[in-house]
């Protein structure tokens with residue numbers, strides 16, 4: 001049976017994504033993204049599921065940086081699910097003022113306007129996940145609240161005080177499914193939206209038109225890019241790598257052609273994964 005790890009504890013959005021994607025396996029929640037990816041690296045689990053990018057708040061840099069700098073793993077699938085944030089309170093809550101509101105930094109950012117307008121005096125406290133925030137509210141009582149999903153409310157016996165508090169309706173998060181050595185993945189029968197390939201490109205030094213030339217290698221081959229992001233190499237100011245999502249599966253002609261062309265420019269290209277992209281709706285018991 002495949003061992004699947006995810007950003008836990010119970011009631012996180014990552015766990016919701018795992019439930020939507022897998023129907024068999026043994027599941028284990030980790031306290032942080034690094035703890036989950038380290039467990040994949042050590043072989044304690046076969047597969048890890050971690051958040052990658054949110055439609056409102058952008059990339060989850062901790063995931064990207066850990067995949068690039070700390071571990072050597074492949075993305076073998078991605079899953080995009082809707083994100084609905086709710087304000088969760090203790091079951092005994094009866095109108096008390098909140099001293100603190102807890103949640104993951106991405107969840108707080110997704111509800112920034114709502115919090116600013118409705119709870120300007122509450123201290124915002126960052127937690128490693130929304131599930132962790134819900135756990136804290138269950139143990140701390142009525143003077144605090146959490147931002148999280150309906151599963152976190154259910155799992156921790158909390159009430160939903162206000163539903164759908166995210167600032168923009170079109171809120172989705174992409175989750176990466178990673179493995180140390182790519183193996184066959186047994187997932188539920190979801191249609192594949194697209195096949196994607198993610199590569200990392202590093203430039204030798206800053207030279208005129210460098211990024212333009214990198215992009216040209218994809219453009220003249222008519223390879224569509226769905227995302228490009230630069231992140232610091234962590235070797236000094238001004239040194240970046242580029243993470244590029246290409247909207248097609250890896251093949252033995254176009255990608256090696258791009259790689260050779262980039263190497264001629266002094267760049268390096270590393271394949272991070274070629275994988276199916278799933279989009280799954282998770283019905284919410286709380287109306288929009």
Ligand SMILES: O=C(O)C(=O)C[C@]1(C(=O)O)C=C[C@@H](O)C=C1
Pocket residue numbers: 007011012013014015051054060083104106107128129130131173
């Ligand atoms: O805290 C959780 O529940 C997570 O699964 C993490 C995470 C994230 O990192 O973006 C996932 C989805 C939401 O965007 C908010 C938080």
